[in-house]
Structure formats: structure tokens, C-alpha cells
Amino acid sequence: MCGVAGLFDRSRRASETELAGICRAMADSIAHRGPDDAGIWTDVRAGIALGHRRLSIVDLSPHGHQPMHSASGRFSVTYNGEVFNFRELRALLESRGSRFRGNSDTEVLLECVETWGIEDTLTRLNGMFAFGLWDAQDRLLILARDRFGEKPLYFAELGSRIVFASELLALPRCPWNDWEVDRQALAVYFRDLCVPSPLAILSRVRKLPPGTFIAFPFDASLRARTHTYWSPVEEVATSVGRPFRGTFEDATAEFDQVLGQAVHRRMVADVPLGALLSGGIDSSTVVALMAAHASEPVRTFCIGVSDAAYDEAPYAREIARALGTVHTEHYVSESEIAQAVMELRGVYDEPFADSSQVPTLLVSRIARKHVTVTLTGDGGDELFGGYPRYDVIPDLWHRLNVVPRGVRQPLTRLIRHTPGSAVEVAARLNDRLCAYRERFDDARELVARVSSILGSDALESLYEVMQMTWKDPRGLVLGSGPLPVSNISNDLPRALSEAERLMVHDTMHYLPDDLLVKIDRAAMNVALETRIPFLDPEVFALAWSLPLDFRRVRGPGKRVLKGVLKRYLPPELFERPKMGFSIPVGRWLTGPLRNWAEALLDETRLQREGLLDATRVRSAWRRHLAREQSWSHEIWAVLQFQLWHESFLTANAAGAQ
Numbered sequence: 001m002c003g004v005a006g007l008f009d010r011s012r013r014a015s016e017t018e019l020a021g022i023c024r025a026m027a028d029s030i031a032h033r034g035p036d037d038a039g040i041w042t043d044v045r046a047g048i049a050l051g052h053r054r055l056s057i058v059d060l061s062p063h064g065h066q067p068m069h070s071a072s073g074r075f076s077v078t079y080n081g082e083v084f085n086f087r088e089l090r091a092l093l094e095s096r097g098s099r100f101r102g103n104s105d106t107e108v109l110l111e112c113v114e115t116w117g118i119e120d121t122l123t124r125l126n127g128m129f130a131f132g133l134w135d136a137q138d139r140l141l142i143l144a145r146d147r148f149g150e151k152p153l154y155f156a157e158l159g160s161r162i163v164f165a166s167e168l169l170a171l172p173r174c175p176w177n178d179w180e181v182d183r184q185a186l187a188v189y190f191r192d193l194c195v196p197s198p199l200a201i202l203s204r205v206r207k208l209p210p211g212t213f214i215a216f217p218f219d220a221s222l223r224a225r226t227h228t229y230w231s232p233v234e235e236v237a238t239s240v241g242r243p244f245r246g247t248f249e250d251a252t253a254e255f256d257q258v259l260g261q262a263v264h265r266r267m268v269a270d271v272p273l274g275a276l277l278s279g280g281i282d283s284s285t286v287v288a289l290m291a292a293h294a295s296e297p298v299r300t301f302c303i304g305v306s307d308a309a310y311d312e313a314p315y316a317r318e319i320a321r322a323l324g325t326v327h328t329e330h331y332v333s334e335s336e337i338a339q340a341v342m343e344l345r346g347v348y349d350e351p352f353a354d355s356s357q358v359p360t361l362l363v364s365r366i367a368r369k370h371v372t373v374t375l376t377g378d379g380g381d382e383l384f385g386g387y388p389r390y391d392v393i394p395d396l397w398h399r400l401n402v403v404p405r406g407v408r409q410p411l412t413r414l415i416r417h418t419p420g421s422a423v424e425v426a427a428r429l430n431d432r433l434c435a436y437r438e439r440f441d442d443a444r445e446l447v448a449r450v451s452s453i454l455g456s457d458a459l460e461s462l463y464e465v466m467q468m469t470w471k472d473p474r475g476l477v478l479g480s481g482p483l484p485v486s487n488i489s490n491d492l493p494r495a496l497s498e499a500e501r502l503m504v505h506d507t508m509h510y511l512p513d514d515l516l517v518k519i520d521r522a523a524m525n526v527a528l529e530t531r532i533p534f535l536d537p538e539v540f541a542l543a544w545s546l547p548l549d550f551r552r553v554r555g556p557g558k559r560v561l562k563g564v565l566k567r568y569l570p571p572e573l574f575e576r577p578k579m580g581f582s583i584p585v586g587r588w589l590t591g592p593l594r595n596w597a598e599a600l601l602d603e604t605r606l607q608r609e610g611l612l613d614a615t616r617v618r619s620a621w622r623r624h625l626a627r628e629q630s631w632s633h634e635i636w637a638v639l640q641f642q643l644w645h646e647s648f649l650t651a652n653a654a655g656a657q
Helices: 016-028 086-095 105-116 118-124 168-173 183-192 232-240 248-265 281-293 313-323 334-342 357-368 380-384 389-400 405-416 420-429 431-437 443-454 459-466 498-508 510-524 537-545 559-565 585-589 594-600 603-609 614-626 632-656
Strands: 002-009 037-043 048-054 075-083 127-135 140-145 154-158 161-165 205-207 212-217 225-228 273-276 299-304 326-331 373-375 529-531
Touching (some): 016 037, 016 048, 016 168, 048 075, 048 127, 086 105, 105 118, 105 127, 118 140, 118 212, 154 168, 183 632, 232 537, 248 281, 248 537, 248 559, 273 357, 299 357, 326 357, 334 357, 334 585, 334 594, 357 510, 380 498, 380 537, 389 459, 389 498, 443 459, 459 498, 498 510, 510 529, 585 632, 603 614, 614 632
Parallel strands (some): 273 299, 273 373, 299 326
Antiparallel strands (some): 002 048, 002 161, 075 127, 127 140, 140 212, 154 161, 154 205
């Protein structure tokens, strides 16, 4: 696991000193991703510079140093990630006559590209990665990202110049652009609590979508070529078309084997390894399979909190005891959590407001004291329908469609043009509407919310409206435009249920843009590598080949996963309601974090920055202080943006020097 950065100056105006200096500054700004080694390589005639920060995991020798060059010298790479099947690929290449200097997966990656080309190589890789590859023969810069988006990659096209890096805040270290906040991306952030791909919070910057590579030719007059080499929609269609034919017991046995192999592949490391154990079904299954494949007790890590409503540590403790792990449990104090909240600045390179970011950072810090690699249980909910919303949203969609679309559309237009005073009168006359009205800052937000629900023309658009945090993000962000809406329904097999459609939607959006960002940035901030067995492509394909009732029934999900876990643990240890990995944000904002929040929400400051409607923010803050927790998520989102904005201003100032 590492950090990458690079420049491609097709104008060739930059000197070698300038290329190397900018690239080094970018790479050094993400040194937390790779504290063990650093490297810069330039070719001024091609205008290319590649930078690397290394976290040594496999082949700790100098043979793993990057940027690395292929044996022929044609390809040079700066690479972040792990290829879990690199030993099998190496054996295949050696049978064809290839020879290797060291034992790293980076060298195998380069030889694969030499042998099979970039697209065929990417389809063969089982791993998590993001890299920049220079092809000296065809004079191409190729950027590539893994199937699910476990590893991040940002890039910006600045005329004839390209700049890229593992983390966004490395880009402002490059003085080739006036870096500014993208207001539309900011509005989407306040809808989703994260900035979804391919958007980025800075103008002219994009995230490379998962399962994609892009090739930039040396001739800047030619367009870059973008290609999707793997798509969850296509994989779902393929897997559904090859349905599993056995019984539920057969499926449990098969899944035990395939997931076990995925876990075993992710246990290869030349450094200490462990697992993050929350006590939930997903992480418990991963740890159970690790214990089954390990020759010595597995190291597991968990944090606890004093508030019983948020504390999963007792469950994790019992599971660790039953599996015989070497378990590290740390109960964090209120002061420790408050300190961690205030230290979030700089951890997340884009605005990010999933409050479980705080315990994720804390457990990563605890684990890093003992190990360098951890396995996690992320991805299980999206594969096995673990979220209650997979029942709630389809129910609402059915009720909504009782009213024909031809009636809903004019009704939506009518509501949009309803005066706020009329809404206020109606709210006072109807108790239920009055209670709903209290969730909004003013009548305009209520009108926007109701019209968005009624105007939803697809299940996915309704889903995004119902998941929205700020009910009117366009009204909050000054100068923002319409919000993009996802609709993948036409590309999915018609046989899929509405719950399955939402599971695919989350795999494409919530998983890479929220969950994987959360774990990557928190863990890599302390140079901890995380590996996710549920995102093995063979696990994904098998899960989607199973009948829906093998994966989930209405209400509880993860049926086949529970079947696997019962092979290793008694059901009473894990058959319990789902808990969130979070903190009591509402109570904390009115208590130990109040002064910190007040400074970030200062009205004069908001007006000076000119990005958010200061009146709306202050109104929400006052209402939250008056009624604890009612506005906690909205306020948390503003606070996390303000923290990020401080980090951006610092990075931008450093790049301008």
C-alpha cells in the first residue's frame, strides 16, 4: 500500500528540475500513505514525472522500490495496492520464459503489461490498486483503478498538462492551476455526505471511476481514451444468467470455500497482519475464516465506548474468545473521541461526513501499534442486503406509484409553485404535516423535498432523495446547479427485485464513495493497509448467482453468510439487531464539541468564504442547540466541509509558494 503522484507536461515547458520538484512536493504531501521509502523518476523529453511513497508490505527489499521499470525499459509505473494473485501470475509468466529480479507484485504487474497489454492484464488481476503507467514506446500515460474502487486516484486535465495523485490535496501542490471549489460537487456532498465519482470537490479534477483505465497520448490534440474493463452491472447480469442450482446447504458450503479462499489470498504479507473485529456478522465471518487458515492465533482489534447504544465491544470480545484470537480492546474516553474529532482535519482529502469516520480512525490507530495489515468486513451489506432501507424504499416506491405518473408530474409542478405561506397554513391544520414541517428550516425546503419525492421517475432517484441529508442542498450552496441523479435500471436484468437494484446502486456509489473512502483514508493516515475479502471478484460473482432468498429475506439479510458463520460460532453470539459503527453526534455537538463547532460555524467566517448560505447554516445550528440531535447530521456535514476547506487552503498556499 502506497501513495502515488505524477505529472505529464505534453507542452514540455517544464524543466527537469521543475518536474521533479513539483512531483516530490506532491508525493511528500501524502507521505503518511508510505513512510518507508520514497522515489521520483523523470523523463524531461517526454514531460513525464512519477512520484511514489512506499509502505512496504510484500518484498521489503530494495527490489520493491518505485517508480519501477519493466525489464525491457518500455514501461515505468508508480503503483498503489496489492495484487493478491500475483504468485499465480508470476508462475504463469515464468512458464513463458519471464525472469524476475525480486519478489514484489509491482514487478509482476509490469511483466503482465509487457506480455498481455494493459486491458488483458487488468482483467487478470485480483486485487486492489491504482497506478500511473508510462509507456515509452507508444508515449502514453495510462491511469488505472481496481474493480470496486478500493484504492483512490484523482486526476486533472490542465490543457496540455495532466496531474494525478492518490489523494486530492496533493494536487494543489502543483502550481499549474488556480484550484477552486466546485460548487455543484459541494451541493452533491451535502446530499450524499461524500463526493461521488467521477466528481471531485475541486474544479477541473475528476476521480477515475472504479473498473476503469484512461490513456493520455503524448499528442495533446488527440483525445484521451477511457475504457471500462469491469462493471458491476455487467457482472451482475452475467452471474444472474448463470444461477446457482444447488440447495441452500450447497450454497453455504460453496460460499464457505470461495470466501475462505478470498480471505486466505489476503493473508499474504511480509509484515504483521490482523483484523478489525466489530462483532457484527461481516467482520466475524472474516475473522472466523482467517482463524481457520492461520497457523497461529489471529490478531483482532476493537474499540468500545461508554454509551451502550453505540458499544459493540462486548460482542466482539465474546467472538474473539470463541475463535481464540489475540484480541486488543480499547475503550475510548469522551475526551479521546473529542480530540479525534478535532484531528479529522487533513485525514480526509475531500469533504466527508459519515460520522463512523471517527471510530474508524481510532480503531486504525490502535491496530497500527501492533500490525501493518488488517482485513475488514466491508462490503457484506451490499452483497447480502443487510440494510433495512432495502425494504423501506421499495415500499415507498410502490405507494408512490399508486398515483399515476401523469398525475404526479403536474402535481409536482403545482407544489413547486405553492407559496411558502400556504404551506405554513396547511402545516398548522395537519398534525402529521406539522411534525414533518419541523424538520425543515423554512417552507421552501419542505416544498423542495416533497416535490422531489413526487417527481422521482425511477427507484434510484427516489432512493437518493430519501437518503438526502440536507433537504435542499442547492439552496444551501451558493451558486450551485442541478444535482445529478443515477438511474441504472435500464442496464440491469429485468428479473432483479427492487431490493437487488438498490444493492447494485450501493455497490456502484455508496460502497466506493463512502465506505471505501472512510476505511482507506482513516487507515492510510496511520500507514495501515486494509484488505476486503468480500470484494474479491469470485465472491461477488458467486453471491450474485445465488437466489435472492438465499442472500436475504424481508427484514434480516445475510442469510447464507449466517449459514457460513454457524459453522464456526454458536448463533447466539451473532444473532442480534444490526448496530451502526458511529458516535452520538447530536449530544456531542451540544456538549464537549460545542465551542469547536461554534468557531467553524461563525457567521462572519461563512459569509467571507462565500460558499454556503450563512443564514441557513446558523438557523440549523440554533435549532440543533434548542432541540438536541434534530439537526446533527446536517451540522456535522457543514463542520466536516469547514475542516476540509481549512486543509485545502493550507495545501493551496503551499503550492503557490
